[in-house]
Amino acid sequence: MSExxxxxxxxxRLSDEVKRLVTTEVQLYEVxxxxxxxxxxxxxxxxxxxxxxxxxxxTTILQLAAKxxxxxxxxxxxxxxxxxxxxxxFSIETMDGYYNDAESTVIARLALPTASLALAPLYAGVERVxxxxxxxxxxxxSLRRLIGMDEYVVLPLGGEPxxxxxxxxxxxxxxxxxxxxxxxxxxxxxxxxxxxxxxxxTAINNANFYQALEWERQSLEEKVRERTxxxxxxxxxxxxxxxxxxxxxxxxSLGQLTAGIAHEIxxxxxxxxxxxxLSAELVDELGEVLKPAPLNxxxxxxxxxxxxxxxxNLEKVVQHGKRADSIVRNMLMHSRDGSGxxxxxxxxxxxxxxxxxxxxxxxxxxxxxxxxLEQDFDPAAGEAELLPQxxxxxxxxxxxxxxxxxxxxxxxxxxxxxEPALTAATRNLGDRVEIRIRDNGAGIPSExxxxxxxxxxxxxxxxxxxxLGLSLSFDIVVKQxxxxxxxxxxxxxxxxxxxxxxxxxxxxKAEAHT
Amino acid sequence: MGTNAGVGMSHHRNxxxxxxEAAERALAAAGxxxxxxxxxxxxxxxxxxxxxxxxxxxxxxAPLAGGSGGGVIAGLEADESNFSVAVMTISSDELNFKxxxxxxxxxxxxxxxxxxxxxxxxxxxxxxxxxxxxxDGLTLNFDxxxxxxxxELQLDRHLPLFGGTSADNMEFKQTYQYCDDQITxxxxxxxxxxxxxxxxxxxxxxCLPIGGERKVTRCSGNVIYEIDGMPVLxxxxxxxxxxxxxxxxxxxxSLCMAFKAPEQIKGYDxxxxxxxxxxxxxxxxxxxxxxxxxxxxxxxxxRDHEKISAGVERIGEEIKSTLGNNAPKMxxxxxxxxxGKAVFRDQQKSQILEKLQQKIGPxxxxxxxxxxxxxxxxxGRDYFHNYTAVVxxxx
Ligand SMILES: Nc1ncnc2c1ncn2[C@@H]1O[C@H](COP(=O)(O)OP(=O)(O)OP(=O)(O)O)[C@@H](O)[C@H]1O
Ligand SMILES: [Mg+2]
Numbered sequence: 001m002s003e004x005x006x007x008x009x010x011x012x013r014l015s016d017e018v019k020r021l022v023t024t025e026v027q028l029y030e031v032x033x034x035x036x037x038x039x040x041x042x043x044x045x046x047x048x049x050x051x052x053x054x055x056x057x058x059t060t061i062l063q064l065a066a067k068x069x070x071x072x073x074x075x076x077x078x079x080x081x082x083x084x085x086x087x088x089x090f091s092i093e094t095m096d097g098y099y100n101d102a103e104s105t106v107i108a109r110l111a112l113p114t115a116s117l118a119l120a121p122l123y124a125g126v127e128r129v130x131x132x133x134x135x136x137x138x139x140x141x142s143l144r145r146l147i148g149m150d151e152y153v154v155l156p157l158g159g160e161p162x163x164x165x166x167x168x169x170x171x172x173x174x175x176x177x178x179x180x181x182x183x184x185x186x187x188x189x190x191x192x193x194x195x196x197x198x199x200x201x202t203a204i205n206n207a208n209f210y211q212a213l214e215w216e217r218q219s220l221e222e223k224v225r226e227r228t229x230x231x232x233x234x235x236x237x238x239x240x241x242x243x244x245x246x247x248x249x250x251x252x253s254l255g256q257l258t259a260g261i262a263h264e265i266x267x268x269x270x271x272x273x274x275x276x277x278l279s280a281e282l283v284d285e286l287g288e289v290l291k292p293a294p295l296n297x298x299x300x301x302x303x304x305x306x307x308x309x310x311x312x313n314l315e316k317v318v319q320h321g322k323r324a325d326s327i328v329r330n331m332l333m334h335s336r337d338g339s340g341x342x343x344x345x346x347x348x349x350x351x352x353x354x355x356x357x358x359x360x361x362x363x364x365x366x367x368x369x370x371x372x373l374e375q376d377f378d379p380a381a382g383e384a385e386l387l388p389q390x391x392x393x394x395x396x397x398x399x400x401x402x403x404x405x406x407x408x409x410x411x412x413x414x415x416x417x418x419e420p421a422l423t424a425a426t427r428n429l430g431d432r433v434e435i436r437i438r439d440n441g442a443g444i445p446s447e448x449x450x451x452x453x454x455x456x457x458x459x460x461x462x463x464x465x466x467x468l469g470l471s472l473s474f475d476i477v478v479k480q481x482x483x484x485x486x487x488x489x490x491x492x493x494x495x496x497x498x499x500x501x502x503x504x505x506x507x508x509k510a511e512a513h514t
Numbered sequence: 515m516g517t518n519a520g521v522g523m524s525h526h527r528n529x530x531x532x533x534x535e536a537a538e539r540a541l542a543a544a545g546x547x548x549x550x551x552x553x554x555x556x557x558x559x560x561x562x563x564x565x566x567x568x569x570x571x572x573x574x575x576a577p578l579a580g581g582s583g584g585g586v587i588a589g590l591e592a593d594e595s596n597f598s599v600a601v602m603t604i605s606s607d608e609l610n611f612k613x614x615x616x617x618x619x620x621x622x623x624x625x626x627x628x629x630x631x632x633x634x635x636x637x638x639x640x641x642x643x644x645x646x647x648x649x650d651g652l653t654l655n656f657d658x659x660x661x662x663x664x665x666e667l668q669l670d671r672h673l674p675l676f677g678g679t680s681a682d683n684m685e686f687k688q689t690y691q692y693c694d695d696q697i698t699x700x701x702x703x704x705x706x707x708x709x710x711x712x713x714x715x716x717x718x719x720x721c722l723p724i725g726g727e728r729k730v731t732r733c734s735g736n737v738i739y740e741i742d743g744m745p746v747l748x749x750x751x752x753x754x755x756x757x758x759x760x761x762x763x764x765x766x767x768s769l770c771m772a773f774k775a776p777e778q779i780k781g782y783d784x785x786x787x788x789x790x791x792x793x794x795x796x797x798x799x800x801x802x803x804x805x806x807x808x809x810x811x812x813x814x815x816x817r818d819h820e821k822i823s824a825g826v827e828r829i830g831e832e833i834k835s836t837l838g839n840n841a842p843k844m845x846x847x848x849x850x851x852x853x854g855k856a857v858f859r860d861q862q863k864s865q866i867l868e869k870l871q872q873k874i875g876p877x878x879x880x881x882x883x884x885x886x887x888x889x890x891x892x893x894g895r896d897y898f899h900n901y902t903a904v905v906x907x908x909x
Binding site for chain 1 (some may be wrong): 525527528529530559561564593596597683685686724725726752753754755758768816825857859860
């Protein structure tokens with residue numbers, strides 16, 4: 001063999017060797033590529049898991065999973081279908097990869113009957129339903145148009161085995177398939193989908209669990225808040241009750257005192273009243289007696305003058321005696337605890353009549369008064385067992401106070417467009433009933449508010465008010481009826497008195513103070 | 515004002531969103547509202563019409579040219595999925611872009627060249643720099659196209675041709691070319707670039723011959739029937755395992771033909787590389803994108819990692835030495851589909867790209883396409899390449 005031939009053979013051998021190496025390299029590269037693909041699939045799945053952990057929102061979870069099917073598993077389209085409890089079909093929960101508006105509106109309305117034959121294998125425990133491009137089975141091919149995929153795979157998700165509540169569908173249209181991950185009988189893509197399904201299912205369970213916990217927490221919080229509200233309400237009521245107790249005790253002792261005094265004064269006052277009236281008559285009689293007496297003109301003139309003065313004085317004594325008498329009688333009211341008959345009366349009627357009475361009374365007593373009267377009666381106000389005369393006294397007093405305040409404001413600041421008004425309202429509070437008397441007078445300054453329930457406290461000019469109205473009203477409402485009397489006022493705007501009465505008489509209360 | 519260019523990419527699966535996103539990102543990167551010209555490179559998973567419409571709307575209907583590829587490059591991101599679109603938006607008062615489109619490459623690439631020349635002839639100015647072209651990678655016969663173009667233009671100077679051939683996802687079924695609102699296949703989209711700027715470019719492949727020299731013994735035009743007197747398909751089987759030859763798109767990724775480089779470009783490389791986009795089992799033939807004569811020497815070749823990486827470095831150095839201290843206004847990269855994920859793992863691929871951009875200009879608007887063939891002049895003449903990277907910087 002010549003040197004050249006030897007070299008040629010050697011060359012051939014080497015070149016064959018290189019060819020063999022090249023093909024091995026290609027195969028190696030393929031294996032490597034395959035491994036890389038698997039690695040990245042797992043990495044992405046792992047990353048998806050991390051993303052799942054940052055959310056408990058079901059929609060977000062499903063959207064992330066659908067994106068994964070499109071962008072990592074590379075299928076063209078993805079659907080998540082949900083069977084609502086009690087429903088007999090699966091409906092679309094999330095869809096991705098449908099970019100034709102007309103088509104996606106149709107698909108979005110899909111209702112896949114749970115009884116669809118295509119799903120039957122899932123109920124039998126099969127892991128997935130596959131429809132490949134060459135599939136001829138009509139139950140599977142008929143689904144193609146409904147879901148807009150010519151090749152697809154359906155996987156169950158959640159619920160019990162053989163009774164899934166959710167379906168994951170991934171696949172492609174025939175046109176896009178060459179550019180996508182193909183749906184095939186087996187292999188990595190299906191493995192990836194199965195992994196995704198189980199991850200998603202776990203994430204959904206976690207989300208649901210979290211949701212349930214969250215609701216529990218919220219309802220607990222709500223309960224705590226409710227309790228706190230109740231507590232603070234009770235505390236307030238307690239404080240108010242304490243205040244009332246102190247007030248009542250104060251008034252009770254004062255009431256006893258005044259009643260004692262009144263009693264002592266009543267007899268002398270009777271004498272004063274009787275004798276002064278008698279004396280006035282006697283002055284007239286004296287005049288008669290003196291008529292025939294021979295007196296010169298001057299003297300007669302003088303005696304007549306004196307008699308007239310005397311009579312005038314006596315009349316004043318009579319008048320003021322009567323006033324004193326009325327004060328004393330009012331004072332005695334304080335001790336006249338729970339007298340009279342308790343009756344069941346209709347609240348709206350009672351308030352309505354008091355309002356009329358007060359209005360006519362005010363008109364008779366003073367000059368014509370101009371005030372707008374309103375009634376805001378709750379038809380459900382109903383009846384209450386009470387002392388009608390006493391409550392009428394309370395209402396008369398509150399209403400006349402209101403009239404006074406409104407008229408006073410009118411007289412004082414003579415505002416353009418100011419119209420005195422008074423509203424009487426009722427409201428059903430279940431086992432209690434509320435009566436409100438509201439006027440748009442000047443309101444009550446706080447220093448007055450502190451003292452207005454005290455007996456004899458009045459801001460009216462001397463001789464006009466006794467200052468006993470509210471004090472009496474308090475006694476009647478609180479002591480005799482175990483009710484509440486409250487005031488709400490805003491200086492320059494309004495005053496509203498609220499009387500709250502229990503519907504039935506407190507047991508044993510009526511006799512308690514006699 | 516000069517030139518403001520920017521690139522944007524989107525992977526959104528909805529073509530309407532993807533087109534808008536990529537365009538809006540490009541405009542934002544350029545800092546402009548209304549571009550004068552738009553390049554669009556896209557992969558073929560998208561419904562092309564919806565995608566192009568979205569880009570057109572987002573760029574205010576500015577003139578546009580582009581093509582589909584096996585992947586796209588925008589900045590440091592090279593994506594070879596079926597769903598990526600890269601857009602470059604340009605606003606300039608020193609550069610001028612004129613686009614034109616022709617089709618029917620398969621029937622007559624030369625006629626298509628003439629059609630393009632007729633459309634652009636009146637736009638050729640003394641400051642015209644070159645022509646960027648994107649032709650269908652399945653049907654372009656480059657030699658004929660270039661001949662038609664040049665014969666019609668009748669220029670007394672060399673008009674350099676750059677670009678690549680559009681590709682699909684290695685299915686070799688259909689590729690797309692874009693020009694304004696038009697989308698075509700079997701066509702070519704061209705952009706005539708003029709203005710007060712200069713071009714710097716470099717061309718490099720990364721293939722090594724396996725074994726000895728062989729000879730084409732029967733051929734016609736760009737179709738080869740026999741090598742060393744044996745049916746060409748049998749010859750190929752020597753280099754492929756088992757039934758690999760039946761998976762053609764895979765086979766041609768690893769196997770290609772090297773031709774002796776012409777004397778005038780000896781400094782470039784010993785070989786020019788050709789790939790074999792189609793085979794015909796019935797006729798027992800394969801096709802390459804350029805003409806071949808009987809008796810031509812060929813070497814069966816394969817890609818080589820080291821040669822590719824070293825070659826890319828050389829591209830960077832060559833361009834940098836031309837640029838000197840000038841910063842490029844924009845860069846176009848036409849890279850072979852067989853040089854991307856087919857040989858490199860993601861990380862290696864982005865390392866190579868980053869190194870190249872560091873060298874040429876890390877902040878330069880950079881757009882690229884993974885093609886079935888690359889076009890770039892060597893030594894004053896236009897050549898068609900395969901398994902090659904052509905990088906063009908405008909500065
Ligand atoms: N609606 C009201 N608006 C403003 N002040 C009021 C109102 N009701 C009561 N007052 C204040 O409370 C004081 C006490 O009221 P109370 O009814 O006890 O006595 P009075 O009205 O002054 O006298 P009497 O009731 O004997 O006429 C009043 O003088 C007044 O200053
Ligand atoms: Mg009063």
